[in-house]
Amino acid sequence: MKFLISTTAVLTLLVRNGVAQNITSDTHFYGLSPSIPPALLPSGTTDSWAAAYSKATAFVAQLTQEEKNNLTYGQSTRNGCVGWIPAIERLGFHGLCLQDAGNGVRLADGVNAWDSGIHVGATWNRNLAYQRALHMGSEFRNKGVNIALGPVVGPIGRIAEGGRNWEGISNDPYLCGALAFETVRGIQENGVVTSVKHFIGNEQETNRNPSTNNQSQHVESVSSNIDDKTLHELYLWPFQDAVHAGSGNIMCSYNRINNSYACQNSKMLNGVLKDELGFQGFVVSDWGALHAGYAAAEAGLDMVMPNAATFWAKNLTASINNGTMAESILDNMATRIIATWYQFSQDSPDFPVPGVGLPKSLPAQHVFVDAKSPSSKQVLLDSAIEGHVLAKNTNGSLGLPLKSPKLVSLFGYDAVAARTNPSTAGPTSRSSQILNSTMTVAGGSGANNPSYISSPLDALSQRAWEDGTQLLWDVTNINSTAAVDAASDVCIVMLNAWATEGSDRPGVHDDYSDALVINIANQCNNTIVVIHNAGVRLVDQFIEHPNVTALIYAHLPGQDSGRALVSLLYGDSNPSGKLPYSVPTNESAYGDLLSPGQPEGIYYLFPQDDFSEGVYIDYRAFDHANITPRYEFGFGLSYTTFSYSSLSITPISGPSTAEYPVGKIVEGGQEDLWDVLFRVTASVTNTGDVDGAEVAQLYVGIPGGPAKQLRGFEKVDVEPGKSVEVSFDLTRRDLSSWDVGAQKWQLQRGQYGVFVGASSRMLLLVGSLSI
Numbered sequence: 001m002k003f004l005i006s007t008t009a010v011l012t013l014l015v016r017n018g019v020a021q022n023i024t025s026d027t028h029f030y031g032l033s034p035s036i037p038p039a040l041l042p043s044g045t046t047d048s049w050a051a052a053y054s055k056a057t058a059f060v061a062q063l064t065q066e067e068k069n070n071l072t073y074g075q076s077t078r079n080g081c082v083g084w085i086p087a088i089e090r091l092g093f094h095g096l097c098l099q100d101a102g103n104g105v106r107l108a109d110g111v112n113a114w115d116s117g118i119h120v121g122a123t124w125n126r127n128l129a130y131q132r133a134l135h136m137g138s139e140f141r142n143k144g145v146n147i148a149l150g151p152v153v154g155p156i157g158r159i160a161e162g163g164r165n166w167e168g169i170s171n172d173p174y175l176c177g178a179l180a181f182e183t184v185r186g187i188q189e190n191g192v193v194t195s196v197k198h199f200i201g202n203e204q205e206t207n208r209n210p211s212t213n214n215q216s217q218h219v220e221s222v223s224s225n226i227d228d229k230t231l232h233e234l235y236l237w238p239f240q241d242a243v244h245a246g247s248g249n250i251m252c253s254y255n256r257i258n259n260s261y262a263c264q265n266s267k268m269l270n271g272v273l274k275d276e277l278g279f280q281g282f283v284v285s286d287w288g289a290l291h292a293g294y295a296a297a298e299a300g301l302d303m304v305m306p307n308a309a310t311f312w313a314k315n316l317t318a319s320i321n322n323g324t325m326a327e328s329i330l331d332n333m334a335t336r337i338i339a340t341w342y343q344f345s346q347d348s349p350d351f352p353v354p355g356v357g358l359p360k361s362l363p364a365q366h367v368f369v370d371a372k373s374p375s376s377k378q379v380l381l382d383s384a385i386e387g388h389v390l391a392k393n394t395n396g397s398l399g400l401p402l403k404s405p406k407l408v409s410l411f412g413y414d415a416v417a418a419r420t421n422p423s424t425a426g427p428t429s430r431s432s433q434i435l436n437s438t439m440t441v442a443g444g445s446g447a448n449n450p451s452y453i454s455s456p457l458d459a460l461s462q463r464a465w466e467d468g469t470q471l472l473w474d475v476t477n478i479n480s481t482a483a484v485d486a487a488s489d490v491c492i493v494m495l496n497a498w499a500t501e502g503s504d505r506p507g508v509h510d511d512y513s514d515a516l517v518i519n520i521a522n523q524c525n526n527t528i529v530v531i532h533n534a535g536v537r538l539v540d541q542f543i544e545h546p547n548v549t550a551l552i553y554a555h556l557p558g559q560d561s562g563r564a565l566v567s568l569l570y571g572d573s574n575p576s577g578k579l580p581y582s583v584p585t586n587e588s589a590y591g592d593l594l595s596p597g598q599p600e601g602i603y604y605l606f607p608q609d610d611f612s613e614g615v616y617i618d619y620r621a622f623d624h625a626n627i628t629p630r631y632e633f634g635f636g637l638s639y640t641t642f643s644y645s646s647l648s649i650t651p652i653s654g655p656s657t658a659e660y661p662v663g664k665i666v667e668g669g670q671e672d673l674w675d676v677l678f679r680v681t682a683s684v685t686n687t688g689d690v691d692g693a694e695v696a697q698l699y700v701g702i703p704g705g706p707a708k709q710l711r712g713f714e715k716v717d718v719e720p721g722k723s724v725e726v727s728f729d730l731t732r733r734d735l736s737s738w739d740v741g742a743q744k745w746q747l748q749r750g751q752y753g754v755f756v757g758a759s760s761r762m763l764l765l766v767g768s769l770s771i
């Protein structure tokens, strides 16, 4: 998409001046993000934090100004924590260790590599998301991590080629928020604080940080220009769920919002996060995202990372001492940080010494701290299995599940595990694919080291041994001319679609891998394609080939990848994942939202990105533009079939249906936003022959909004011939739109469409409700 000047203010300026002019100063943009005064300490807003605040206030009262200042900025560390706040031992504070990543403890040995965010999204399984987080969180605790740097809910996935979309859960805010809620709950139950990130509008990697152009000029980060309604209904929604779940930390992002850097944007930090959402914890900057001195503290940033000597360091006390900044702001920051430490009982003697299991250098001598719990095994495997989505299947003698094959042929560069290297956090290819290696996780700070990797080749080999079948493989002949043994019962082709932090993807399909599939399919009438994909991956170049009998989106399963895949291929497990995004037939469906914005023309130094499409991304956009996708949001096949019946929509008596909420602010916003106003139920019947799990989905058409929006889902196991009732609670928030004038969520008057079904386009039961 093109960067355009966003606001009428600037357009007026340019027109009034008569000609286009090169903008040489960002004063042109000042004032677009309003200034909001520092949020007051959240004393008494939520009872659950009251005790922590009272202890923190007493603690901070004993600190010198320099000690308070030292709590607010990262310092170099004696261990392997990526962020470190030094101890104040005289008061029993042992410091704070902040560590990546969203899928497990990074830069460590003795830990598991769990499935990534997009994979969690594809499970559509609240309980499994919670269990994953609970077990993963215990590894962070055992390693002495105070603050785990995840989960990611931004990027939400606005740009199809976004390099970090896979770290997030889904580009639907409801699904993303629901599973982020469980992730926060699960990790924090261990006394480890989650840092939900990146707040906010960090939707592309291109120009995420300031840079110097080829004329030696300073180029600012991209500005995500987001209107207030879109902010609330899309980008803020999952953060709101995370705050509601009690997240103790939020990380502000690299980009600018309305031209003001996210880590010094007082409208977002003081106004939206701390005042409106009643956030009780503290805000940390993304690593290197601070670009100001005391002004950022006044804007609501509480802690800067990693080592901020050039901006904050002693300058906050200097700013207080020369009368520029009120000391109460530093007190507020220190109190928020210490209150969070108390809130999660990290002052307890039971909490491990910060950073204890994280050696500074893995190749150097250190004690091996095994942080894994034996009870994690089943959760790891279940999580890996359930994030696979069966998108195409030719049932009958071909396709899946495999029918006691005698000869299995395996192809593709993604079938075999590359060596894991202790000095890196995973593979670092920056092309479309990661060649010669199966992809269990994508690249950058969102990746960690596995304890082992079960590759597709390893797992199929094991299965061949168990069954006494033959396995042939050719995973090195990656130039798409591999020959096929004509007696093969099945050919499995393994591809991947790589992505990494720091750059956006070069495309959403690649010709090289497509050619490999077509070459095999030309020679094998039962070709099964498996794609490990870090984001959407189009398939139209081969999907209608008559010999392509099945397609699995395998996403990013973590270290149990091959074991999970084989279980699904052979029907030991029944696929139950659904797509947490849509797959269109070709790139043109995305319009301007395919690729990241690039700076251009006179705005080169101040790149602008207008989110003018509003909430219309992914299926909301495709519905709006009448584009039929290849595979719609929420779609996924099973080895059995399900039918839906008995829709019922019941108003809940009790809670008010007044236009606006009136409740006090709790964590996440006004308390009565979570009042349940309607309950929708339906019956799901397994009409096939095998056990299976179905994700029943509820969509609502809010008057004046998109045709339908996800507002409920429930995953249920159903035995053949049996029926199970699914139930969805619709809250006030679920049924509201953001009223910019009132600055409140507003229930609409009139008739809402209510749709229940198996995907966003298989809406088998249709009803309505009125308010």
Ligand SMILES: *[C@@H]1O[C@H](CO)[C@@H](O)[C@H](O)[C@H]1NC(C)=O
Residues within 6 Å of the ligand: 020, 021, 022, 602
């Ligand atoms: C803007 O800057 C470019 C490059 O320095 C220059 O070529 C161009 O003439 C300038 N345009 C205006 C309107 O000043």
Ligand SMILES: *[C@@H]1O[C@H](CO)[C@@H](O)[C@H](O)[C@H]1NC(C)=O
Residues within 6 Å of the ligand: 032, 033, 034, 225, 226, 227, 228, 229, 257, 258, 265, 267, 268
């Ligand atoms: C950004 O600008 C839009 C349009 O004026 C406004 O609705 C929104 O509240 C602003 N947001 C921030 C964070 O400044």
Ligand SMILES: *[C@@H]1O[C@H](CO)[C@@H](O)[C@H](O)[C@H]1NC(C)=O
Residues within 6 Å of the ligand: 064, 066, 067, 070, 075
């Ligand atoms: C604050 O941090 C600085 C930098 O590490 C250190 O020199 C100083 O001793 C610390 N001050 C206190 C009071 O701990």
Ligand SMILES: *[C@@H]1O[C@H](CO)[C@@H](O)[C@H](O)[C@H]1NC(C)=O
Residues within 6 Å of the ligand: 214, 215
């Ligand atoms: C500098 O970058 C601009 C914008 O990308 C490009 O148009 C121009 O050709 C570059 N100039 C040189 C000398 O590389």
Ligand SMILES: *[C@@H]1O[C@H](CO)[C@@H](O)[C@H](O)[C@H]1NC(C)=O
Residues within 6 Å of the ligand: 292, 293, 309, 310, 311, 312, 314, 315
């Ligand atoms: C912070 O203070 C140091 C010297 O103490 C100075 O070099 C630096 O420029 C200051 N940074 C800001 C943002 O004021």
Ligand SMILES: *[C@@H]1O[C@H](CO)[C@@H](O)[C@H](O)[C@H]1NC(C)=O
Residues within 6 Å of the ligand: 293, 315, 316, 318, 319, 322, 324
């Ligand atoms: C006060 O100190 C801060 C930090 O060193 C500096 O940025 C600011 O300009 C100073 N203000 C005055 C009025 O001296």
Ligand SMILES: *[C@@H]1O[C@H](CO)[C@@H](O)[C@H](O)[C@H]1NC(C)=O
Residues within 6 Å of the ligand: 435, 436, 476
């Ligand atoms: C992949 O492996 C083949 C065979 O070992 C080798 O020729 C090729 O260079 C490798 N490709 C990459 C990108 O590592």
Ligand SMILES: *[C@@H]1O[C@H](CO)[C@@H](O)[C@H](O)[C@H]1NC(C)=O
Residues within 6 Å of the ligand: 479, 480, 481
């Ligand atoms: C692929 O391999 C075949 C033979 O193995 C060779 O003839 C062909 O040139 C190769 N193609 C490419 C693009 O390397």
Ligand SMILES: *[C@@H]1O[C@H](CO)[C@@H](O)[C@H](O)[C@H]1NC(C)=O
Residues within 6 Å of the ligand: 521, 522, 523, 524, 525, 526, 546, 547
């Ligand atoms: C499908 O595979 C068979 C070999 O099993 C091959 O003979 C046939 O040509 C293939 N079909 C197409 C359309 O390539």
Ligand SMILES: *[C@@H]1O[C@H](CO)[C@@H](O)[C@H](O)[C@H]1NC(C)=O
Residues within 6 Å of the ligand: 397, 398, 486, 487, 488, 525, 526
């Ligand atoms: C597929 O190909 C195999 C091996 O060439 C052959 O035995 C089988 O009959 C074919 N099946 C179908 C359904 O075409």
Ligand SMILES: *[C@@H]1O[C@H](CO)[C@@H](O)[C@H](O)[C@H]1NC(C)=O
Residues within 6 Å of the ligand: 584, 585, 586, 587, 588, 589, 627, 628
């Ligand atoms: C791409 O998809 C759009 C619908 O999204 C369709 O109208 C168009 O014909 C397709 N183009 C090609 C080249 O397949």
Ligand SMILES: *[C@@H]1O[C@H](CO)[C@@H](O)[C@H](O)[C@H]1NC(C)=O
Residues within 6 Å of the ligand: 395, 396, 638, 639, 640, 641, 688
């Ligand atoms: C298999 O295909 C038939 C015919 O297309 C269809 O009626 C049936 O529902 C399918 N069964 C499953 C389990 O997908």
